[in-house]
Amino acid sequence: MSSSPSIVIVGGGMGGLSAASKLYEHGFQNVVVIEARGRIGGRVHSIETDKFLFEEGAQWLHGTKDNPLADLIQSNGIRTTKTSSRFHPSMMYTEHGTVGKQEVDIIKTAYKYYAILENKVLYPEHTKLSKSCDVLSYLKEEWLKLCARHKKEEKRLLDKIFQYICSYLCLIDGCFSLSEVSLASYSEYVELQ
Ligand SMILES: Cc1cc2nc3c(=O)[nH]c(=O)nc-3n(C[C@H](O)[C@H](O)[C@H](O)COP(=O)(O)OP(=O)(O)OC[C@H]3O[C@@H](n4cnc5c(N)ncnc54)[C@H](O)[C@@H]3O)c2cc1C
Numbered sequence: 001m002s003s004s005p006s007i008v009i010v011g012g013g014m015g016g017l018s019a020a021s022k023l024y025e026h027g028f029q030n031v032v033v034i035e036a037r038g039r040i041g042g043r044v045h046s047i048e049t050d051k052f053l054f055e056e057g058a059q060w061l062h063g064t065k066d067n068p069l070a071d072l073i074q075s076n077g078i079r080t081t082k083t084s085s086r087f088h089p090s091m092m093y094t095e096h097g098t099v100g101k102q103e104v105d106i107i108k109t110a111y112k113y114y115a116i117l118e119n120k121v122l123y124p125e126h127t128k129l130s131k132s133c134d135v136l137s138y139l140k141e142e143w144l145k146l147c148a149r150h151k152k153e154e155k156r157l158l159d160k161i162f163q164y165i166c167s168y169l170c171l172i173d174g175c176f177s178l179s180e181v182s183l184a185s186y187s188e189y190v191e192l193q
Helices: 014-025 068-075 101-121 135-147 152-173
Strands: 007-010 031-034 046-048 053-055
Touching: 007 014, 014 031, 101 135, 101 152, 135 152
Parallel strands: 007 031
Antiparallel strands: 046 053
């Protein structure tokens, strides 16, 4: 019987595969990854056609300093393109398929508000004063304060962008709702430069 313990990893996404690879590197040979889907990769998934490659999931490298992915990308000679911002007005359309000057101004305002909230939520000195204990309640509370002076139509657009931002954060945080994410632990998250 082998002296190496048997290790089962549930999920063949980036986390599970990295764990398996590290364990293997450190001499653990009895490592099994169990994946529910018919493919590995989890939320990283490339769709290849004969004309183009489409990333259905992750595609941005958030920071290159001390990022192990940056080394992996470099050693594999993968080409990257620098993007200016995570959110850009050109990424958004109204339900009528248009974006006018008024909408662009509101989108810019929404990003400005989001930057304020992101700064608050990442630093415990702001959030520890809040009565909310989950990220969604806190963001909603703060968003309402920021939007209070806006007119009804502007508020409607700001609310839609807020919903989009919350969905975006859900896919980054791996949750169905930000109400599942604890506010206290959110500030432990370190964004790479
Ligand atoms: C559309 C989209 C865009 C994104 N863009 C970016 C980006 O640009 N940059 C970035 O850094 N991040 C991005 N992310 C987030 C990033 O993809 C995830 O943070 C990362 O892939 C999470 O890896 P993980 O291994 O923790 O989880 P997952 O990738 O979710 O892997 C979990 C795996 O476990 C499997 N599983 C779950 N339960 C079981 C079970 N009971 N039994 C067996 N298998 C199970 C699942 O099928 C899945 O394959 C994006 C996510 C999405 C959805």
